[in-house]
Amino acid sequence: MGFFLYSGILLVTACLATVEATVGSALDTEFYVTWAADHVKFLNSGQELHLTLDNVSGSGFASKNKYLFGNMNMQIKLVPGDSAGTVTAFYLSSQGSNRDELDFEFLGNKSGDPTILQTNVYANGKGDREQRIYLWFDPATEFHTYGVIWNAAYILFMVDEVPVRVFMNNKALGVPYPEKQAMGIFSSIWNGDSWATQGGLVKIDWSYAPFVAAYRNFQTPQTAASSREPLTPAQKSKLDWVKKSYMIYDYCGDKQRYPVPPPECQTNV
Numbered sequence: 001m002g003f004f005l006y007s008g009i010l011l012v013t014a015c016l017a018t019v020e021a022t023v024g025s026a027l028d029t030e031f032y033v034t035w036a037a038d039h040v041k042f043l044n045s046g047q048e049l050h051l052t053l054d055n056v057s058g059s060g061f062a063s064k065n066k067y068l069f070g071n072m073n074m075q076i077k078l079v080p081g082d083s084a085g086t087v088t089a090f091y092l093s094s095q096g097s098n099r100d101e102l103d104f105e106f107l108g109n110k111s112g113d114p115t116i117l118q119t120n121v122y123a124n125g126k127g128d129r130e131q132r133i134y135l136w137f138d139p140a141t142e143f144h145t146y147g148v149i150w151n152a153a154y155i156l157f158m159v160d161e162v163p164v165r166v167f168m169n170n171k172a173l174g175v176p177y178p179e180k181q182a183m184g185i186f187s188s189i190w191n192g193d194s195w196a197t198q199g200g201l202v203k204i205d206w207s208y209a210p211f212v213a214a215y216r217n218f219q220t221p222q223t224a225a226s227s228r229e230p231l232t233p234a235q236k237s238k239l240d241w242v243k244k245s246y247m248i249y250d251y252c253g254d255k256q257r258y259p260v261p262p263p264e265c266q267t268n269v
C-alpha cells in the first residue's frame with residue numbers, strides 16, 4: 001500500500017488506547033490528517049469527514065490511538081458517479097517492515113459499473129492474500145458500515161453485519177498472525193488508475209473531479225470477544241452467500257500464483 005509511508009512518518013508515538021465502549025465519537029478528536037489538509041473536511045462539529053481526490057492531490061487521515069485487538073467500525077459513503085481509477089482505502093496497520101495490516105480497498109468504476117471491494121491481510125510484513133468481491137448494494141448512494149473484528153483467534157471483515165472474510169489464527173500451521181503489534185486506523189483516497197479499474201484499462205476522468213469519500217459514526221474500538229468459533233451458523237450462511245454470489249477473486253484459488261495453496265486456505269472458513 002503506497003500510503004503506508006505517509007502515515008508511517010507521522011505516527012510518532014505508540015499510545016496503546018484503553019479499549020472502551022463509546023458510540024459515534026467525533027472524528028476530529030479520534031483522527032488527524034496525514035495527507036493534504038486542504039483536501040480534508042470535517043463537517044457537523046466533527047461528526048462527518050470528507051476526503052477529496054483531485055488532479056492536485058489525494059488525501060488521508062489516521063487515528064491518534066493504536067489498538068491491539070478490537071472491534072472497529074466506520075460508516076463510509078464512497079465516491080458517487082464516475083469513480084473509475086480511484087482507490088479509497090480503509091485499513092488497520094502497524095509500522096515498520098514487519099508490519100501487520102488489514103485492508104479494505106474500494107476500487108472505483110465507471111458510473112453504473114460495480115465497485116470492487118478488495119480485502120487483504122498482511123502479517124509480519126507479508127501480504128499477497130487478496131480477495132475481491134462486488135457489493136450487493138451501491139456503496140456510493142448511502143453510508144454503509146465497514147468493520148473488522150480482530151482478536152487472538154480470528155479476524156473477521158464485516159460489511160453491514162455480514163461477514164465477508166474470515167482469517168483464522170493458524171499459527172499452528174506456521175502462518176504468521178497479527179497478534180503482537182498494535183495497529184492504527186487509516187484511510188486515504190488516491191489515484192490508482194494504473195491498476196484499479198479493469199486492471200488499469202480505465203483511467204480517471206478528471207472532468208468528474210473532485211472525488212469525495214465521506215465518513216461518519218466511527219465506533220471507538222471495543223474489546224472483541226474471542227470465542228473459538230468465529231461465526232454463528234447464520235453468519236456462516238451469509239458468508240457462503242457472499243462467496244458464492246459476489247466473490248470474483250480469491251488468492252486461495254489462484255493456481256497460477258499459488259500452485260500449492262497457502263496453508264491457511266485449508267482452514268479459513
Ligand SMILES: *[C@@H]1O[C@H](CO)[C@@H](O)[C@H](O)[C@H]1NC(C)=O
Nearest residue numbers: 054055056206207208209210
Ligand atoms: C486541474 O483541475 C482544475 C479544475 O478542473 C483545472 O482548472 C486545471 O487546469 C487542472 N490542472 C491540471 C494540471 O490538469
Ligand SMILES: *[C@@H]1O[C@H](CO)[C@@H](O)[C@H](O)[C@H]1NC(C)=O
Nearest residue numbers: 107109113114116196197198
Ligand atoms: C468495473 O466494471 C467492469 C464491467 O462491469 C467489471 O468487469 C469490473 O470488475 C468492475 N470493477 C472494477 C474495479 O474494475
